[in-house]
Amino acid sequence: MNIFEFFKKFPNEESCRIHFKNHRDKVGVICKKCKGEHHYWLSTIQYYKCKQCGFRTSLKSGTVMENSKLPFQYWYIAFMFATSTKKSFSSLEIQRQLNHKFYEPIWSMMHKIRRVMCKADEEYKLEGSIELDEGFFVTVPNKEERKEKQELKRGVGSQRNSKVLVMVESELNPNQTNQHKANRIVKRLKMVHIEDYKHNTLSKELEKAVETKKTYLITDDGRHYSKLKGLVKSHTSINTKNLKSDKVLPWVHKTISNAKRLFLGIHHSIGRDYTQNYLSEYCFKFNRRNEVDIFDELLLCSVKNTWY
Template sequence: MNIFSFTTHFSSEEACREHFKSERDKIGVVCHKCGHTKHYWIKSRWSYECKNCRSRTSLRSGTIMQGSNLSFLIWYKTIFLLSATKKGFSSKEIQKQLGMKRYEPVWAMVHKLRKAMGNRDARYSLEGMIEMDEGYFTIESSEIEKANGGRGRGAAGKSNVAIMAESTQLEDVEIGKKSSQCRYFKAKVLDSHEAGEINETIQEAFDETSIVFTDDSTSYVDISDYVELHISEKSSEELTKETLRWVHITISNAKRNFLGNYHKIKGKYLQLYLNEFVYKLNRRYFGEKLFDRLVIASITGL
């Protein structure tokens, strides 16, 4: 969606609220009290009333807008800004674009949307042939400073991130050249290098019939217990450029994206920034539909 179509369709609070309701109606409302799915709509209250127990559910209830005092128009403008470009905006820039005086509500709103993006992608498992490796991302974190004895303001550390790519290996039988195509990605901040955390990540993110390609790290020794086949190779330049090509392209692109858009990222929020990057990457061909998908995520991604 470009800025002209956005301003045409969502120029008022009423228009945004009506659109949000129509999208929520398609998904359905479940009564928080009895679990019933049939409701009346009470427009004067902007609430749903359960046909079974008469309990009411507000339009925002059960969505990421629950408890927010910001208008639907502000939320929709922010969703538009986050979905308008591949690179994204910092919370400071969004505050400037919205013309809001206080930074804190904008920061909280943007992080709620990033969390919703992550929750939406967590519903899906990677399958088929999967590349997996780890990258180190620069962060600013008091926890890292204490652990490493860092001193002074701005002391930075590194956070380890598992990057996973659902790729398809292709080979031209005539010339013997290999290539790959990639569909979906996942990224997870790791607290340690231990095999136990890698195993949990595999169970959460991969279909058990998958074929997984990695280097020969000792953290990956148990992967074969959770998937159909695990193929590991000794780390080399060829491995990086061919077998694990997509994960290393993704790591490089993510680092450039963060460096170009954000002044600093604290370690405890790194996963949220990764959520946004991967969410957009997985929907890189959606074009203007990305706005509608993010509205849906804001309803279902609590």
């Protein structure tokens, strides 16, 4: 949806609210008190009333907008910005565009939207040929880490780095005609912020992200990957000694460098505690790069009963 189409469809607060309610009705409202699924709509006060217990639910309650005082139209504009480009917008830029006085509510809104994107991608698993590797993203340590007066570590173990597990699903290119082009094409990807490379952490995240019994895993010959063999259908470990780094796991490395460049260019620095949110936004958009109505999909995910 381009900006003209957007403002034609959503010219004011009322049009956004009606659209939001229609989507919420499609997904269904669940009562927080008795988990009842049937409600009356009290149009004068704009509340749902549970048919079973009478409990009232506001239009925003239980959705991504719960507890938000921002107008529906702000949220809709944010959804539009969040889906209109492959890249991203900083909260500061959205605040400027909305001409809103305070930064914090806009920042919080953008992170809630990123959490929705995260949940949407957790609903399915990758399968087939999957390249897996880790990347390090420069992030800002959180308050507690900064308070601990011990010197910040350097290098790989540094609190200034967030460790990220990257998994990229690919398949043979059915239209392969040029032998110089890659014979595989990327399908979907997942990136997960992890605290360490212990076997328990890696296996837990792998099991969450992929259909293990349908996974042909490809990694480098790092020691921490060798134990994953038993979890998946097959595991190929590439000896990296005599290979250029871009020849080993090319999709993973491309993904990491693209994401890093994007984060640096748009968000400049990202808080360690929010690394996952930025990663999820990147993956959500990448995984839907060929879809026609990504705005609508984000909206449907946003009206889901988040508390349930």
